[in-house]
Amino acid sequence: MTITHHLGTETLMSFAAGTLPSALSAVAAAHIVMCRHCRDELVWCERIGAALLDGLPPMPLDDAAPAVPALPQIEPQNPARLGGNAFNPILRLARTDFADVAWRRIGIGLWHRPLPLQGQGALQLIKAAPGAAVPEHSHGGGELTLILRGAMSDATGRYVAGDVADLDAEIEHTPVADLGAGCVCAIANEVPTRFRGLLARLLQPWHGL
Amino acid sequence: MPAMGEGKATSVGEPDPSRTAGRILWATVQGLAMVGDWVSLRARPGPGVSYSAMTELLARIAQRTDPAAFHELYQSYGPRVKVYLVRRGVDAATAEDLAQETLLTVWRRAALFSSEKGSASTWIFTIARNLWIDRLRKEVPWQELPAAHAAQTSPEPLPDEVVAEGEVQLRVRAALAELPAEQQRVIELAYLEGLSHGEIAARLGLPLGTVKSRVRIAYQRMRAAVEDLK
Numbered sequence: 001m002t003i004t005h006h007l008g009t010e011t012l013m014s015f016a017a018g019t020l021p022s023a024l025s026a027v028a029a030a031h032i033v034m035c036r037h038c039r040d041e042l043v044w045c046e047r048i049g050a051a052l053l054d055g056l057p058p059m060p061l062d063d064a065a066p067a068v069p070a071l072p073q074i075e076p077q078n079p080a081r082l083g084g085n086a087f088n089p090i091l092r093l094a095r096t097d098f099a100d101v102a103w104r105r106i107g108i109g110l111w112h113r114p115l116p117l118q119g120q121g122a123l124q125l126i127k128a129a130p131g132a133a134v135p136e137h138s139h140g141g142g143e144l145t146l147i148l149r150g151a152m153s154d155a156t157g158r159y160v161a162g163d164v165a166d167l168d169a170e171i172e173h174t175p176v177a178d179l180g181a182g183c184v185c186a187i188a189n190e191v192p193t194r195f196r197g198l199l200a201r202l203l204q205p206w207h208g209l
Numbered sequence: 210m211p212a213m214g215e216g217k218a219t220s221v222g223e224p225d226p227s228r229t230a231g232r233i234l235w236a237t238v239q240g241l242a243m244v245g246d247w248v249s250l251r252a253r254p255g256p257g258v259s260y261s262a263m264t265e266l267l268a269r270i271a272q273r274t275d276p277a278a279f280h281e282l283y284q285s286y287g288p289r290v291k292v293y294l295v296r297r298g299v300d301a302a303t304a305e306d307l308a309q310e311t312l313l314t315v316w317r318r319a320a321l322f323s324s325e326k327g328s329a330s331t332w333i334f335t336i337a338r339n340l341w342i343d344r345l346r347k348e349v350p351w352q353e354l355p356a357a358h359a360a361q362t363s364p365e366p367l368p369d370e371v372v373a374e375g376e377v378q379l380r381v382r383a384a385l386a387e388l389p390a391e392q393q394r395v396i397e398l399a400y401l402e403g404l405s406h407g408e409i410a411a412r413l414g415l416p417l418g419t420v421k422s423r424v425r426i427a428y429q430r431m432r433a434a435v436e437d438l439k
Contacts, residue, residue, distance in 0.1 A: 009428050010421045014406060017399040018338040043327045048431060049338065049400045050330035051382040056401075058288030059295060062302075065283040066309050068276050068316050141407070168421075190407075 003035050005163035009045075011142070012038065016045030023121025023188035027144040030090040030186065031164040090115070090125075090146065090186045098149065098184055103127055109177075110134065115186075122189045128152065128177035141190025143167045150181035260375030263329035271319035282329075283312045290337045297341055297403045307344065311337045328378045341403070377435050384434035388427055395423040 007015075007028055014020040015028050032038045103111035109129030117123045121141075125148075128134065145165040152159050154175040159165055167173065177183035263285065269278035287308045294304035314336050315322075326332045385393065398404045398412065406424065410417045 009425050010406065013399065013424050013428060016338075017403070018342050019399055019403055019405045019408075021405065043331065044432065045428065046331050046335055047327050047378060047381045048385065048396065048427070049334040050328060050378060051385055052397065052400050053289050053293055053334045053337075054330050054378070055382060056289050056292045056296075059292035059301075059304075061287050061291060061308070062305055063309075065280050065287070066313060068274075068279050068313070070274075 002160075003031075003037070003162040005157065005159055005165060006035065007031060007038050007041070007144075007164055008166040008168075009041075010168075011144070011166050012041050012045045013048075016042055016049055021121040021142075021188075021190050022119030023117055023123040024142055024144050024190060025119075026090055026115075026117070026123055027146045027164070027186050027188040031144075031146050031162070034162045035164075090123075090148070098125075098127070101125060101127075108132065109182075120190070124187055126183075126185050126187055128175075128183045128185075130177055130179045130182045132182070133174055133176045143190070144188045145175070146186045148184045148186060150183040151178040152176060152183040152185065153178070260328050260330065260378050264374070267315070267319050267322050267329050267332075270316060271322065274316075274319075279312070279316050282315065286330075286333050287312055290333065293334075293337055293401065294341060296401045297345075299341070299345060303345075307337070307340050311340055314340075328374045330378060373438060377438055380434045380438070381431050384431045385427070388430060392423045392427055395420055396427050399424065 011020065011024070011028060015025060015032075020028060032042060101113050103113055106112050109132030111127040113125040113127075115123040115125065126134065143165075145159070145167075147159045147161050147163050149161055151161070152175045154165070154173040156165065156167075156173065158178075159175075165175075175183075263282065266278045266282045269275040270282070290308040290311050291301070291304045294307050295301060299307065311333065315333060322329070322332055326335070385396065388396070394413070395409055398409045399406070404412060406420045407417060409415075410420045413420070
């Protein structure tokens with residue numbers, strides 16, 4: 001898996017600050033655990049947080065340091081946790097063959113599955129049959145699309161599994177699934193997506209996009 | 210509490226870049242780092258932490274589960290984590306509880322620390338941030354993102370890595386300090402007050418694009434400041 005489409009600097013900075021809306025954060029996290037480049041970039045952004053933390057005027061503590069529990073041996077974390085998938089439904093799903101996903105048809109060759117989410121934004125899986133297009137849309141806020149299976153293309157390039165499309169509010173696009181295998185992706189939106197055109201408007205109530 | 214409370218660097222005494230020689234030179238570099246701490250006060254005045262000292266404390270916790278080392282780390286970072294959380298809108302008592310929990314997490318996971326996560330400060334910052342997201346935004350902690358290889362314990366970083374990371378962190382601080390005030394403001398609102406870029410735009414009455422470009426510029430200045438190091 002060669003990842004060529006990465007998270008943007010602004011997204012990584014928000015992620016590092018802990019302020020990325022949670023839908024976007026989930027998709028960003030799923031990409032970051034797969035992407036060495038973005039992991040390294042994220043640490044750079046976190047160094048900014050560390051520098052600010054170090055520069056804060058210390059606030060006196062009311063209590064003494066807590067007694068530390070005796071640790072006969074420091075246990076490494078459970079490896080199953082290290083991939084982050086215990087916390088990340090997208091990754092958990094990405095490691096299935098998507099057979100157990102309760103897809104709902106929302107158009108010709110197009111299915112979706114909203115994922116439950118606390119916090120801000122909307123998160124869903126989209127499955128597109130080979131050659132199917134997601135109607136042209138623009139977003140009022142940020143949108144992150146992570147390819148989980150197959151591939152898709154739009155005006156900004158071709159995206160394969162692991163790639164993330166980090167688009168901001170100004171961009172309008174019409175992603176098309178590859179002819180070979182189609183595409184399964186996770187899409188996070190900061191705010192509901194606006195579709196253009198009549199067909200899209202007809203679809204919107206079912207989309208929940 | 211040795212080597213705390215003053216801004217210090219480990220920038221002098223170029224360490225042997227050879228990793229094989231690294232472990233042998235450990236003690237030497239520790240000494241040089243102390244000299245460096247003293248010499249480079251010119252570079253970084255003001256309050257702060259000594260990165261080499263903090264990394265050494267982490268190594269002591271990881272290797273020997275050393276309660277004294279934990280106590281020192283707690284005295285240095287506890288008050289800062291507390292004020293970080295207060296800046297994010299947490300009440301003082303809860304902030305203190307979470308500061309304790311942050312440092313106890315360090316105690317439990319010290320063996321998982323690696324220089325890939327940046328300095329000790331970087332790691333502690335991420336733990337505090339994740340606790341804030343988890344407890345106070347009541348969101349699933351999406352950001353629990355240990356590197357895939359973090360299960361391998363590497364409690365003792367090589368001396369050249371420690372020195373380099375300390376220098377990196379000082380340069381990052383210096384780069385932030387040199388940013389124009391309006392850019393610093395944006396970075397502080399994001400990292401300290403916990404505002405999204407949209408919320409910052411609203412707070413400052415700026416277009417979202419301006420906020421994002423300031424964020425980008427801050428990042429670029431930081432990277433430029435460390436270009437010759439890594």
